[in-house]
Amino acid sequence: MQNPRLASRYAKSLVDLASEKGQLEAVNADMLFMQQLSKTNPDVVVLLRSPIVKPDKKQQILAAIFEGRINAITAAFVKLLVVKGRESNLPEIAQEFSKQYDVLKxxxxxxxxxxxxxxxxxxxxxxxxxxxxxxxxxxxxxxxxxxxxxxxxxxxxxxxxxxxxxxxxxxxxxxxxxxxxxxxxx
Missing domain, CATH: 3.30.429 (Macrophage Migration Inhibitory Factor)
Incomplete structure (x- = not known):
């Protein structure tokens, strides 16, 4: 894991937001999908960690991958990660989200x-x-x-x-x- 503290904080924020909006189950399913995607498709992880690909291009590619597959909250969260330059931590954040979800449930x-x-x-x-x-x-x-x-x-x-x-x-x-x-x- 690259940065466990960062992953924990972003995951906690997403858990809190999803709980507040009543979308915790849907966001959990999205995070499980992202974990599966990062395990089965290493090209996505390479894309997320690539400093060569510009953030707006990453946003377009991720929007095409996730279009119609993830919740609006999760889509906004992924967009925020790209804007903040934290998209490389998405697999770790998804894993940490699952851990926090399990503790919560x-x-x-x-x-x-x-x-x-x-x-x-x-x-x-x-x-x-x-x-x-x-x-x-x-x-x-x-x-x-x-x-x-x-x-x-x-x-x-x-x-x-x-x-x-x-x-x-x-x-x-x-x-x-x-x-x-x-x-x-x-």
Missing amino acids: NISKVKITTAVPLDAAVLDLIKTKVQAGTDKQVKLETAVNADLIGGFVLETNNNLFDASVLRDLNDIKKQFAENIYVPAIK
Whole structure:
């Protein structure tokens, strides 16, 4: 993240404005769209960060990209960022907006990484188990990493629970490397 303080302040201002206007859900959807756009289309991020492209040209390009896809509040916010020369921070601001939205709506993000994709029934069971331990609404994010071999890795609220076979194998490898009985034999 280039400037987390700047992103936090702009995101807070947008959260406050959207709440005041009763458009918080629509603006959140727009910010999720912008996050997805910046992840899937690196050319947009390059455009936002380019010092060669003039601000009025950036405004035209962004207006063409977002036309009919985002709320008027979000469009005005993007225009303000371009005018102030802060358009390069748009991906970070969108990410920070989502974090502040989750705090405001009492939503906790949980990421589960497994070796194989999980079916819907197992995901629902995991979601209810995690939600039982907290008063927050849980937003479950899944990922697949074949290197885990089996088991899962659960990340929530800056906590990591690693119940993967890969971690177990690494622990065994470490125990063999630090075998205290081998030096005693010599």
